[in-house]
Amino acid sequence: MIYPYFKIDKKIQEAAQEAARKIAPVLERIEEITDYNQQKMMAAFNAAGVSESHFAASTGYGYGDRGRDALDQVYATAFGAEDALVRHNFVSGTHALTVALFGVLRPGDTMLSVTGIPYDTLGGVIGITGDGNGSLKEFGVRYEQVELKADGTPDYEEIEKRVNPGIRMVYxxxxxxxSLRPSLFVEDIERIAKIAKKKAPGCIVMVDNCYGEFVQTVEPVGRGADLMAGSLIKNPGGGVAPTGGYIAGRKDLVESCSYRLTTPGTGREIGATLGNNRELFMGAFHAPHVTGEALKTASFTAALFSLFGYEVTPKYDEPRADIIQAVLLRREEALIAFCKGVQKGAPVDSFVTPEPWDMPGYDCKVIMAAGAFTLGASIELSADAPLREPYAAWMQGGLNYHSGRLGAMLAAQSMLEQGILGK
Structure with a gap:
């Protein structure tokens, strides 16, 4: 590997070469998964009969938008779901999850999270943080949770104790x-779903699938989950979708979600696409490949920083359930330097210096490095973290492995220049 355009210390270049050698067998495994998922996506496009006419814009109410309907079919087929709701006007993954939660839960229902407390931005949605205004709690939906075990894995015994016929949703x-707990494989989700259906046959098993799409050859709704949701500016948008999200799963549940997104009675039949269809179709097509590139970047980053003495999770050769790579940097200044280096490896806003700030939805300052073509796109190379112990950087994305690898090396270079690499 030659780096004539960037200042990268010889020590880091040599470590990068060693990291590349170590991950060679890992890249082969990733390629096998990518190849399978890309074939699956091609088959989904063929089954939906996608044509140029599906890219046409609709306005107003959006009645009869063939492209919108075909896009739903593509995602449903690729995910192994009965149905899907894919829209550019889902403003985030949290929004898609919120529509799904409000779409299927009713006053008096109980939602049981079996993977501990959900992601920070869902706290206000559920009503466990914030002022509760507009939350599930305000609408009379009860919330309970099962803590993860000390090693961060699901407590299957406790889940079996806590799930009962009065539980409407297992989340x-x-x-x-x-957090540093392991991400869940589809097999883990399938095990939870079997427990849930045994103890509460009528319950809904819902999955926040963000960062997990196309990492394995099957999705949660193909292995027992009833509903899942995520963001199109993560894996399933392929780095092309400019915004949006999806909900996929059981047909009746997706229909209920569509009533929440628009209105009861009209549901998915309305909603102008305004010319966004082409990018959403193209993003879906690229999604399996781009997800594979992000996985390669994560594996390389893990190998590189482990050579410098940092704890990483997952390790470079561990199987992966999502695209996120955590690097435990131990010190606040190391975390900030890491993120500044990642920013320098971005194609957009490489000259910007990321600084910690009070971000809405979080309980402490957060630093984010993300020089992306789509603002906030986690499938593009990015690194972010709250400024709190253990000062870990959560890195994800990489539209292609070559630029992703360079970003990881520039993160190490930034730390080296601060005199803190390996300390």
Whole structure:
């Protein structure tokens, strides 16, 4: 590897070469998964009969938008779901999750999170943080949770004790979020779903699938989950979708979610696409490949920083359930330097210096490095973290492995220049 355009110390270049050698077998495994998922996506496009006419814009109410309906079919087929609701006007993954929660839960229902407390931004949605205005709690939905075990894995015995016929929803967060617990494989979700259906046959098993799409060859709704949701500016948008989100799963549940998104009675039949269809179709097509590139970047980052003595999770050769790579940097200044280096490796706003700030929805300052073509896109190379112990950087994305690898090296270079690499 030659780096004539960037200042990268020889020590880091040599470590990068060693990291590349170590992950060679890992990249082969990732390629196998990517190849399978790309074939699956191609088959989904073929089954939906996608044509250029599906890219046409609709306005007003959006009645009869063939492209919108075909896009739903593509995602449903690729995810192995009965149905899907894919819209550019889901403003975030949290929004898609919120629509799904309000779409299927009713006053008096109980939601049981079996993976501990959900991601920070859902606290206000549920009503466990914030002023409760507009939350599930305000609408009379009860919330309970089962804590993870000390090693961060699901407590299956406790889940079996807590699930009963009075539980309407068993909620699972697949990704680790801002924690160091392991992300969940589809097999883990399938095990939870079997317990839930045994103890409460009528319950809804819902999965926050953010960061997990196309990491394995099957999705949660293909292995027992009833409903899942996520963001199109993460894995399933392929780095092309400019915004949006999806809900996928059982047909009747997706229909209920569509009534929450628009209005009861009209549901998915309305909603102008305003010319966004082409980018959403293209993003879906690229999603399996781009997800594979992000996984390669994560594996390289883990190998590189472990060579400098940092604890990483997952390790470079561990199987992965999502695209997130955590690097435990131990010190606040190391975390900030890491993020500044990642920013320098961005194609957009590389000259910007990220600084910690009070971000809405979080309980402490957060630093984010993300020089992306789509603002906040986590499938593009980014690194972010709350400024609190253990000062870990959560890195994800990389539209292609080559630029992602360079970003990881520049993160190390930034730390080296501050005299804190490996300390």
């Amino acid at each position: 699972i967060q697949r990704s680790r979020g801002y």
